[in-house]
Amino acid sequence: MRGHNNNNDRINSMLPDELLMEIFRHVESKSSRDACALVCRRWRTLERLSRDTIRIGGSGSPDSLVNLIATRFLNVTNLFIDERVSGAHPFDQGRRGSVRHQPTWLRLHLMADRYEPYCLLDAGLAAVADGFTKLQKLTLIWCSNATNAGLTFVAQKCTSLKCLDLQGCYVGDQGLRAIGKYCKQLEVLNLRFCEGLTDIGLVDLAIGCEKSLKSLGVAACAKITDVSLEAVGSHCRVLETLSLDSEYVNNKRVIIAVANGCPLLKNLNLQCIMVTDEALTAVGRLCVLLESLALLSFQRFSDKSLCAIGKGCKKLKSLMLSDCYFLSDKGLEAVAAGCPELSLLEINGCHNISTYGLETIGRFCMRLRELALLYCQKVGNEALYEVGKGCKYLQALHLVDCSVVGDDAICSIAIGCKNLKKLHIRRCYVVESKGAIGDNGKYLTDLSIRFCDRVGDEALVAIGNGCPLLCHLNVSGCYQIGDTGITAIARGCPQLTYLDVSVLQNLGDMALAEVGEGCPLLKDIILSHCREITDFGLAHLVKRCKWLESCYMVYCPGVTAAGVATVISTCVNIKKVLIEKSKVSARTRRRAGSVISYLCVDL
Known part of the structure; x- marks a missing residue:
């Protein structure tokens, strides 16, 4: 050069x-x-x-790959190994590259990947320990063949480790004990789906890292019981985040122990059906620094718990309630009145929460930025009137299966929340949104209106005229939308990068050509079940959309093998094409088999 x-x-x-x-x-x-x-x-x-961060796959000769990387990248502090990803993936030189054009070491690796597929073993973890002595963050996802011996190697050599994610790894107590013994700076530990662990290992780790551990996640670990989690509450005084998913947790021995022993607790995520009011009342009384609370699938606590949270947790910013059957408007009102800093609220399947509860949120929580209402059949338009009036900083609204919410509510949100950037609506069958969103959504970047029967072209024309910053649009299942609406989007939203128009039976090639002309930044498009789309429309689309990375077009009878070949040959950045197997020619399969996915296979 x-x-x-x-x-x-x-x-x-x-x-x-x-x-x-x-x-x-x-x-x-x-x-x-x-x-x-x-x-x-x-x-x-x-x-x-x-380079301080390396991500590699954990399948297909990962041990040799780790050895190779360790000799070349000496200052890595963050290492991610995921067994769901092929080991050859990070060094793939492109889908059209030939193996003989790869470097010698990579050719050997790819050959090993083909003929000797296996998972990350203790030898690979030993290579990690020897090669990445500066490691601070180690993520092992579903590396189920790694054992205590490999984790012990890492603990002994990587003493600066601060974050360890063992999701799906079948390590046991000895490995966790070694982490507690040698890694005195460990702050974050994820033990989701670690079936080989028992109380012994977690107790030893809690004692060993009692001065450093700030975040712990435990889920689907059947042998971890109240004993070890109570030890965490007793020893880990600086714990700030606890995520716990268990059917066998006793509220007195765990949640109360954590509330008593962890005064710095800020984030609490619980999916424990056995937890009752007594435990959550202790959280409200003792965890005054709590900022985030998620209560999922609770069946034994009532409004008494939320009243305690509202009274004691004045700094609460995020609240998620899912399938909490005994909560009512009274509990939500207590949180609204007592937690003025609330910025995120998600209510999912809490059937006793109705319009009045959400009205109190609109009146008291003026800093609310994101609201999600999922399967809230008793929440009506009046609730969103109050949100529109009081929550001027709202940026994201999610509505799913809220059958009573209609156009008036959406209009109130659009007019009152001028900073709205994300609006997701699904299966709200009385929503039409003819002009409210377009007339008041100049900052809107992400819009999803799915399976809303009454939304038609008139709504999209208004959106095309009034939402110039729109990047993400999903109108799948809104069968009244046709060429006119999508053409308006194409002409008015040049920043569009994602478009889902699946199941639009009236959409044809003319709209697709307009999208190609007006949206050159488009990266992802979903055209599945569009019966009027043909190869002609696809050709016009890909001619101008040079950045297209994914195209889904199953069950489009007008799309043939020639159209698929056009997409493959024209879009140099394409990474995924979803299509019926019968519509892929042998030549296209040879040329780009790695990017083609099949929804239907031969029987």
Whole structure:
């Protein structure tokens, strides 16, 4: 490159290594960093030294891959290994690249991936321990063949570890005991689906990391009981976050122990059907710093708990209530009146909460920024009137199966909440939204109106005229929408990157051509079950949408193998095409088999 890149020589002669490494750290795009590494040997060496995060797959010779990476990237502090992802994935040079054009080491790795598929073993964790001694964050997702021995290697060598995620790993008590013994700086621990653990390991870790542990997540660990979780509450005085999913937790021995022993608790996520009012009353009384509370699938507590939360947790900002059958408007009113800083509220399937409860939220929670109402059959328009009047900072609203909510409510939100950026509505059958959203949604970027029977072209024309910043649009199942509405979107929303028009029976090629002409930034499009779309419309779409990455077009009878080939050959950035197997020619399959997914297969 020296013959035509004198600028590179000038940079190398003037900038020290430290400054170049700092520049590389500020390059966010992986492709750009890879390009920097190809400039010259010095840049390649420095770019490798500047990388602090590596993500690799955990299947297909991962042990040898970890060994290889450890010799090249010496300053890694964050390592992610996910067994759901192929080990060859991070170094894939492109779907059209031939194996013989890959570097020698990668060709060998890909060959091993084909003929010797296996999972991450203790040898791979030993390589992690030896090669990444500066490691601070280690994530092992579903690496079920790693054992206590491998985790012990990591604990002994990576003593600076601060965050450990063992989701789905079948490690046992000895490995967790080693973490508690050697990793005295551990702050975050995730033990979701760790079936091999018992109380012994977690108690030892709680004692070993009692001065550092700030966040603990436990879910689906049948052998972890009240004993170890009570020990966490007793020893881990700096604990700030607890996420607990268990059917066997006793409220007196766990939640009360945590409330008594962890005065710094800020985030509490509970999915424990056995927890009662006594435990949550203790949380309200003792956890005065609580900011986030999620209560999921609770069947034994009542408004008494929320009254205690509203009285004691004045800093509460986020509240999620899901399938809490015994809660009513009284409890929600207590939270609204007592927690003025509330900014996020989600109510899912709490059938006794009605319009009045949400009205109190609108009156008292003026800082509310996100509201989600899912399966709230008793919440009517009046509730959203109050939200529209009082919650001027609302930025996101989610409505799912709220059968009583209609156009008047949506109009109140649109007029009152001028900063609204995200609006998601699904199966609200009386919503028409003819003009309210478009007339008042100049900051709207994400709009999803799914399976709302009365929404038609008139609503989309208004949105196209009034929402120039729209990037994400989903109108699947709104069968009254046709070419006129989508054409208005194409002409008025040039920033659009995501479009879902599936199950629109009246949508044809003309609208698709308009999208291609007016939305050049489009990356994802879903056309499934659009009976009027043909190869002609697809050709016009992909001609201008050069950034298209995914295209779903199953059950489109007008799309043939020629249309699929057009999408594949024209869109150089395409990563996923979902189509019936019968519509993919042998040539297309050879050319781009890695990006094609089939919904229907031959029987």
